[in-house]
Amino acid sequence: MANKYFLRQSFIAFGFITHGFCAGMAIVFISSLNLALLSPDATEIRATPDQTSWLASCNTITGLIGYFTIPPIMQKYGRRVINIGTAVIYSIGWLIYIFANNILTLFIARLVHGICLGAIYINCVIASEYSDPKRRGYLVAIKKMFSLIGAFSCHALVLCWTWRQIAIFAIFPNLLIIINGFYWPESPSYLAMVGRFEECKYSFYWLHGKSVEKQNELKILMAAQTERILKHNRNNCTSPIELLYAFRDKVFLKASLVMSVLIFAVDVSGRLYLFTYVIQIMRELVTDEAIAGYCTLIVDLFTITGSIISVFVIHKLKRRTALLFSGILTAILMLSTSLLIFLKEQYKIQSSLTWIILSIVMLQNFVSYIGFIPVTYNIAGEIFPLEYKGIGSSVTGISYMLFYFVTMKFTPFIIDGTGLQGMYLIYGICLLLCILVLYFILLETKDKTLQDIEDEIKGVKRSAIEMKPMLDGTVKLIA
Known part of the structure; x- marks a missing residue:
């Protein structure tokens, strides 16, 4: 029987793995869209080859914006906010696609999805922080696998659906991510980084349990972040x-x-x-x-x-x-x-x-x-x-x-x-x-x-003796 901590980490993993699936669909959706836009039988929106090439590449503009804005938000407000927020942005982009009636609206939808390019590597950070070290590797690999499955699914759906129907389908996995994200605890690593040590303890124990090995792991995490916070305060950064x-x-x-x-x-x-x-x-x-x-x-x-x-x-x-x-x-x-x-x-x-x-x-x-x-x-x-x-x-x-x-x-x-x-x-x-x-x-x-x-x-090599003064500092910060 699987232990409850594995099940809890799997519940969290469902969110970031599904995020990989959604990212895969969003990235390759443009190939399905351009196929329809360039078709001589197109009855809705038509585009020139030049317009479709710009449509394919314009997401890099907002992608850069995403890379400059999403990571600072993650550091300030936490990992749950980013996980839910990117799913919301993806959903907004898909809704714009669904109701698009001209090429300009399609550009707007593509630009909205481009913002989420800034979360591609952040999602790996989230996966790493919530997973046990022994499970971290294969959970991130599964996430990457599902991004490929998302891309393949988008290609396959072209055979039987229109691009609007694909956009409607793509909203539902994002809704699951949003619902799933509201039940996450915040990342223990983030909570330790911002000095919320009591919350960090609760989140860490909820995810990993209270074995001796895990308690030592938590102590080292809190000690290291206490050292960093004290240094930060001394330097008034x-x-x-x-x-x-x-x-x-x-x-x-x-x-x-x-x-x-x-x-x-x-x-x-x-x-x-x-x-x-x-x-x-x-x-x-x-x-x-x-x-x-x-x-x-x-x-x-x-x-x-x-x-x-x-x-x-x-x-x-x-x-x-x-x-x-x-x-x-x-x-x-x-x-x-x-x-x-x-x-x-x-x-x-x-x-x-x-x-x-x-x-x-x-x-x-x-x-x-x-x-x-x-x-x-x-x-x-x-x-x-x-x-x-x-x-x-x-x-x-x-x-x-x-x-x-x-x-x-x-x-x-x-x-x-x-x-x-x-x-x-x-x-x-x-x-x-x-x-x-x-x-x-x-x-x-x-x-x-x-x-x-x-x-x-x-x-840095940490010993129990070296950790003691830092842990004393942790106690004062909690108090």
Whole structure:
């Protein structure tokens, strides 16, 4: 029989996992919408190719706004507010889609959904703070898996529903998130960070119980945040000064470097460009339009299968091992693809080599989703110290938007200028260089508490003797 603390954490997990599903639907909905807008049989709203391209990319504008505003709100008002708030914003966007009667209204809906891009990595923070260290890895992996299922569901619903009907359906999971969120306790990590220690105790014990191990974990969390609060009070820090301290703190800079390299590595491994330009890539490899379409569906299924397997891989293997191994294997497959395409073009080899190349491309996507991509989302919620969760999420988001723009904007030009073999060669080399850097700077986080990870980054070792004066300070702060 499952213990009640596992059930409680699973109840919380339902909220952020469903959030992943909703995010997946929102991101790929534009492909269903553009298909209808460009159709010669469209009876409602019509658009030009130029308008649809702007419609697809305009969410990055409000995405940047979201990355600058949502993390500070999370740090000031807590995690529950953000979880419920983003679901409300998604629902508003879907309602605008439902009642849209012109292209301008569709732009507004897309811009509203763009705000929630700022919650993509914050959702990983929420998942990490509410989960037991031994469950954190696979719960975040399940969240990522459901974002892919959300995307696949949106694609599948196009076969039988209109885009308005899809928008109506998409509201209901968000309503479940809102209802679920009202029954959450606030995150113990957040409550400790703002000095609400009695509430922190209640929330922590509700989630994790009162075993000796958990009581020690709570003491370390409270002691560390007491130390930070006392230091903050002594220095009389204001928000601009805190921001300056963050960018002068080597701990924050190291965590930012790790996340920036990870995000760039994930982007060049194919998370974005293969997902978006998969049809174009398939058409380059096989001239038959129908075969290219079937290959695209197979790539989607490989992606989902890989994400399902990743739940077990992340639960069993160490983060560094899974990330470095799958990253290296992905790079090797990309370079192999480049070489085989070159040989095919150089020596005019057709059918047999084409199917080998297709198989390697599918295997590459499968391997990256088994370890490399889901582990990155795990680390995104673990790597930043608690005091820097807000600004760290903003920096991560800016890196995400920057690399998103670079890979999405220049991939078609690279394909046109160098061919597929050139694209895979460039991105494969970039991925290998990122893996080399990560080998030296990435620490292991599996089964460690968030406070243990923070202390390891800071180079702090806490003993019972060292903790006593800090715990005395905690008692005074509570009083």
